[in-house]
Amino acid sequence: MVEHVFSVSDFVAVFNQSISYAYPYVFIEGEIENFKISKNKWVYFSLRDDLASVRFFGTVFQLPGPLEDGLKIRVKGSPFLHPIYGFSINVSQIKPVGEGSIKKAAKLLEAKLKAEGLFDLSRKRLIEYPVYSIGLITSVGSAAYHDFIKIISERWGGLDIRVQDVQVQGDMAASQIIKALDFFNTSPHSVDVIVIIRGGGSAEDLSSFNEEYLIRSIASSRIPSLVAIGHEVDISLAELVADRRCSTPTHAAETLTPDKRDILNELKRTTLQLDNLVDDYNDYAMQFIDDSKNSLAEKISRIFDQEMKYIKESSSLLSALNPIEILKRGYAIVRRNGKNINSKLIKTDDKLTIETYYNNIEVVVKSLRIKDNN
Amino acid sequence: MVKNFVYRDKKDELEKILSELQSPELNLEEAITKYKTGNELIKEIEEYLNKAKNTIIQIRNNKDN
Numbered sequence: 001m002v003e004h005v006f007s008v009s010d011f012v013a014v015f016n017q018s019i020s021y022a023y024p025y026v027f028i029e030g031e032i033e034n035f036k037i038s039k040n041k042w043v044y045f046s047l048r049d050d051l052a053s054v055r056f057f058g059t060v061f062q063l064p065g066p067l068e069d070g071l072k073i074r075v076k077g078s079p080f081l082h083p084i085y086g087f088s089i090n091v092s093q094i095k096p097v098g099e100g101s102i103k104k105a106a107k108l109l110e111a112k113l114k115a116e117g118l119f120d121l122s123r124k125r126l127i128e129y130p131v132y133s134i135g136l137i138t139s140v141g142s143a144a145y146h147d148f149i150k151i152i153s154e155r156w157g158g159l160d161i162r163v164q165d166v167q168v169q170g171d172m173a174a175s176q177i178i179k180a181l182d183f184f185n186t187s188p189h190s191v192d193v194i195v196i197i198r199g200g201g202s203a204e205d206l207s208s209f210n211e212e213y214l215i216r217s218i219a220s221s222r223i224p225s226l227v228a229i230g231h232e233v234d235i236s237l238a239e240l241v242a243d244r245r246c247s248t249p250t251h252a253a254e255t256l257t258p259d260k261r262d263i264l265n266e267l268k269r270t271t272l273q274l275d276n277l278v279d280d281y282n283d284y285a286m287q288f289i290d291d292s293k294n295s296l297a298e299k300i301s302r303i304f305d306q307e308m309k310y311i312k313e314s315s316s317l318l319s320a321l322n323p324i325e326i327l328k329r330g331y332a333i334v335r336r337n338g339k340n341i342n343s344k345l346i347k348t349d350d351k352l353t354i355e356t357y358y359n360n361i362e363v364v365v366k367s368l369r370i371k372d373n374n
Numbered sequence: 375m376v377k378n379f380v381y382r383d384k385k386d387e388l389e390k391i392l393s394e395l396q397s398p399e400l401n402l403e404e405a406i407t408k409y410k411t412g413n414e415l416i417k418e419i420e421e422y423l424n425k426a427k428n429t430i431i432q433i434r435n436n437k438d439n
Contacts, residue, residue, distance in 0.1 A: 297430075297434060300430055301430075304423070304426065304427065304430065307423055308423055310385075311416060311419050311420055311423060314388055314392060314416060315416050317392055318391075318392060318395070318409065318412045318413065318416060321392065321395040321396065321405075321409065321412075322409055323395075323400075323402055323405035323406055323409060324406065324409075327402070333401070333402060335401070339399075340398055340399055340400070340401065342398070355402055
């Protein structure tokens with residue numbers, strides 16, 4: 001066998017060619033040590049287990065969020081022998097693994113984003129109610145999708161629901177959800193709300209919803225967002241950053257729309273109340289008309305009676321004043337020079353005319369005797 | 375109803391005649407004329423009131439139906 005001797009550079013080239021052919025990328029799980037970020041861009045750390053330690057190199061853009069020594073992560077990367085700095089794995093993706101690490105990483109990210117104010121209540125926007133159009137981001141094969149569609153269709157019809165089918169767990173989930181968010185935010189046909197839903201799962205299944213870039217993408221969405229992840233204990237950061245969070249997809253459907261059955265019942269009740277009001281008013285109006293008729297009849301009767309009494313009295317008075325009747329009873333009218341005269345003014349030698357019922361008598365006053373009527 | 379019959383005017387006219395008939399200045403001829411006019415006015419007013427009564431009864435019957 002011929003011994004092949006490489007130059008150092010050749011060896012590095014051959015090694016890199018061979019290893020990239022045999023293992024274009026590898027997944028390695030281990031505990032972080034010597035984690036370091038240089039110039040806010042370059043990331044250096046090692047992964048170790050009980051027997052070995054391997055160095056990694058990457059950029060901050062590949063970090064799922066803040067990391068620290070002791071966290072257990074799974075790294076996807078390409079083995080690479082640097083001509084000067086030696087062997088390392090060039091990182092393409094990092095994920096915390098194991099419930100403890102996932103939670104720890106989420107806590108670190110939560111603290112960082114909280115300090116930036118991403119979860120502040122003042123950032124929350126109101127979601128239109130009821131909504132008319134929804135941008136739904138979920139896996140259409142999931143029970144969450146079917147629950148959401150079933151409940152919202154039962155509650156409120158005629159909604160414009162546009163769906164972006166994405167993976168809701170796994171390596172591609174966060175990037176697909178971000179892409180779907182971008183789609184709705186840049187679509188010429190805007191929606192009232194973006195809804196991201198999935199069912200429950202383990203901390204690892206849900207870890208995509210704690211990835212920093214996804215959280216930032218939801219925070220920067222122009223359209224208000226609602227996130228509902230159906231799990232019980234922990235709240236994902238995606239839910240914390242959303243304008244509205246709901247405990248389950250069903251709860252999300254209930255939050256976005258009223259139940260048309262409730263509205264119909266309310267309408268029925270209102271119709272009944274209106275009917276009753278109309279009946280009451282009608283009764284009142286009829287009563288008012290009856291009262292008015294009676295009052296009118298009473299008033300006209302009173303006026304009529306008064307007038308009848310007046311004319312009767314006038315008739316009696318006129319009869320009493322009938323001049324012929326007075327003369328018939330033996331009375332006479334005394335005139336001087338053709339004019340009625342008051343008897344007090346009569347003097348001796350006055351020429352008077354006395355009119356009786358039967359004749360006119362011309363007389364001269366011979367004597368006067370004043371009567372004492374008192 | 376009598377055309378152009380104004381109840382208030384007729385009543386005022388009757389009041390005037392009743393008042394004049396009580397004046398000592400009135401001669402017999404004038405008194406008789408006024409007495410006659412008074413009786414005519416009373417007749418007219420009575421006719422008017424009787425027709426008014428019928429009208430009221432008619433309105434009342436229509437209301438009850």
